Amino acid sequence: MSRPMNRRQDNHKISRELFVLTYGALVAQLCKDYEKDEDVNKYLDRMGYDIGIRLIEDFLARSAMRKCRSYSETVDVIAQVAFKMYLGITPSVSCSNTTENEFFLMLDNNPLVDFVEELPPGRSSLCYCNLLCGVIRGALEMVHLAAEVTFVQDRLKGDDVTEIGITFPKRLEVKKHKRNK
Amino acid sequence: MHLMSSELFTLTYGALVTQLCKDYENDEDVNKQLDKMGYNIGVRLIEDFLARSNVGRCHDFRETADVIAKVAFKMYLGITPSITNWSPAGDEFSLILENNPLVDFVELPDNHSSLIYSNLLCGVLRGALEMVQMAVDVKFVQDTLKGDGVTEIRMKFVKRIEDNLPAGEE
Secondary structure, three states: OEOOOOOOOOOOEEEOHHHHHHHHHHHHHHHHHOOOHHHHHHHHHHHHHHHHHHHHHHHHHHHOOOOOOOHHHHHHHHHHHHHHHHHOOOOEEEEOOOOOOEEEEEOOOOHHHOOOOOOOOOOOOOOOOHHHHHHHHHHHHHOOOOOEEEEEEOHHHOOOOOEEEEEOOOOOOOOOOOOOO | OOEEEOHHHHHHHHHHHHHHHHHOOOHHHHHHHHHHHHHHHHHHHHHHHHHHHOOOOOOOHHHHHHHHHHHHHHHHHOOOOEEEOOOOOOOEEEEEEOOOHHHOOEOOOHHHOOOOOOOHHHHHHHHHHHOOOEEEEEEEEEOHHHOOOOEEEEEEEEEEOOOOOOOOOO
16 A cells, blocks of 8 residues: 655654554554464564665655664664654664674663553563564665564563664675785 | 654554454455544543643633644644634534645555545544543545545534543443
8 A cells, every 4th residue: 555655845753652552553453363472473573574664765865874884883873863763762772792793772761662561461472562673674674784683672571671682694704815926 | 752753653554554454354344443443542642642731621622623633633643734614503623634644655555445544543533532521423524545635534522421431442
């Protein structure tokens, strides 16, 4: 049902709550449709992906970002520009020390769960916000970055924080060889 | 501040409608389900609205219409519909949406010509008003997605709800 995104004349800011409650209705509908949490998670991710591949156009048009030169810069842009623009929050970014391709976004204040106290009974494996993972993954794919994006911690599941992990493929090391003459 | 740009909402709403179209064979059922979901959203959203907008009690339906158009729509959808076509009795009016953010990237496919794409909004309004003791009928009478020039929502005051029992979820 969608047509290509044309930039709207006005950029309207809205309060989040109607979106948050609509998101809840979406998750509830998927829970009616699919018995297993894994399936709901999968469909949320897939829907998010379809959203992400469109949202990126809007994002690039409105943020006027230049090409990022590193994974680290990319994740910073996701956290400080994209999340801010579309959800009104700025997750903090951390990087796995051992590799430079694995990052974490910590959502201190996750608006999607504003009206959710706990997961519904029998839904302990539900990744309630999984749409976000798909959105990030889809958007990155459209800028030629393949990434795995998953929730690595989730307050709704009893963890202390909610954290999204973004893992890029390892860059091949470029070894500098002296040319043999 | 709880502000965001609307595009993620627009696309998420689209995903919801698409999912309902998969789940229900005919448009009328999708419309009904959107309205029901909207109702359940509206009965919660009203609390947030009253807390954050600080509007006092409306004295009549005209004031209610103003608040809906200029405060609520502005807050949650970033637009200010105009209010027109008051009935002589003052119990019915239209909201004209020149620009509906929910349909920003949407074309109705041919096989969904009866789909009321934004029907969630009717449910939201109905649910929210019920929580402030007003029973109303809300429906789309024009829709740009169907080729009309504007999108028009018609709201009719039905009756005051006297008892204060909380509305159950439908």
